[in-house]
Amino acid sequence: MKKLISILSLVILIGYTVSCDQNFDDFNTNQVNATAIDPAFQLNAAVVGLAFPTLGTLTFDVGIVQQVISPNSGVLTGANYNQDNREYSQSLWQGYYRNVIKNTRDVIARLDGNSNRANLIQMARLIQAYGFMVLTDDYGSIPYFEGGKGYTSQIFLPKYDAQQQIYDDLIKEVREATAALNASQRIETADILYGGDINKWKAFGNSLLLRLGMRLSEVDPSKAQQIVSSIGAGPFILNNSDNAAIRHDNNYQNPTGNTLNSTEASNFYLTKPFVDFLKNSNDPRLSAIAVRYVGAKSGPEQTMDRASFDANMQVGMPMGNDNSGAVKAAADAGLASFYEFSQADRRRVAKLTAPNFLITAAQTNLLLAEARHRGWITTGNAQDYFHAGIRAHMIQLGLVDAGSTISPEAINAYILANPLNSSTALAQINNQYWVASFLNGPEAFANFRRSGFPVLQANPFPGREVPFINRLTYPNSEISVNSDNVQVAIAAQGADNLATKVWWDK
Incomplete structure (x- = not known):
């Protein structure tokens, strides 16, 4: 009897084993997880990743330009004391490389040669250029040509590139990508920035190229003029309906609003x-x-x-x-x-659902005002652009929250009281750019260094490291892991501290 039971048990075990083996692939294949993702969704992830990291921009960028400050020390040390704090100065670097550049690199690599998704490739190039511009403006020399290629090309220790070389390629990339956008090709309706609207993407590209060109106004005025004048009539982002903004809701909240409505209220x-x-x-x-x-x-x-x-x-x-x-x-x-x-006000302009603005009609009109004042473009009138920029930002605030609506009468009265004076135009325009870039820390910081306006007094804190912060320092993770390439960059650019200036900062 025991022998019979043993034989039956063995037969059952063999049968079960064969059955498992025959269905092995079915049992070990995840029927839920996606095996591929549409690159349009990767581009959306990159766009969302452009939202400015909370404490990085709050402790540095918006404080450097003296808009928002904290008296607290410890983790909030930064522009309040003009002291280094790599725990938070690294947040922009890490966030952009991990969430933006990695995705755009992969989208471009995956779609290489795919003519059916040509518009998506150009959109990815533009978002990538925006991300790299923010990074190089804040840090100076960065991994650019090899940056973000750990996944696509297994380059885990990328070389650093000089900012001048980066700018040359950014200008090329933005110019080519904008020109290549084609409304007769497939429209990427899943795009969360503009719903695939090619005209709006072209306006984004031209406005970004205008920003790149104007950044060179002091370091290379003739090249700046050549870039700006080459854009012609645009199209540009000139109306708030075309603003490049990351829209937030209660499920995906504005990072700055989240912080200012919680732990740092x-x-x-x-x-x-x-x-x-x-x-x-x-x-x-x-x-x-x-x-x-x-x-x-x-x-x-x-x-x-x-x-x-x-x-x-x-x-x-x-x-x-x-x-x-x-x-x-x-x-x-x-x-x-x-x-x-x-x-x-954390219940209005800094609320949880406030958009994160990247490029706005206010900023673009003001840059056009400066370009026209300098004689770099021949279309339009400098004062008209100037007033259009002011008006656009005032209206923009009401679009963020109805409680911040400014009446047309108040807008008109302010504009009437502030004509553009040719002898003070650069100061007037860039002071308004400072206001119009409120809470867009990286852009406010960059234009302040580029233009020299507004004229601010040095931070008087007794323990400050520098009178003014000129750049953010490299992350400790880069220094420890990619040390050789970091040291080459430092040798070429200057000391890795808050005082060293980026290339275009003259």
């Missing part, structure tokens, strides 16, 4: 230079941007019943203060505490 404040500039010119945008919680003595006391949006009530935090300095600055200003200084 009571830690960041509008600066005195920014508030005073708006207040002294009777700019209606101050009421649209700012909130002051009158009488607040702590973060929990920053409640709506204390909220004032009155421009005359706004008080900016002076630069160069730690916590104790901020306490004294508040007392000197007659405030209950430093929690009473004005903030970027």
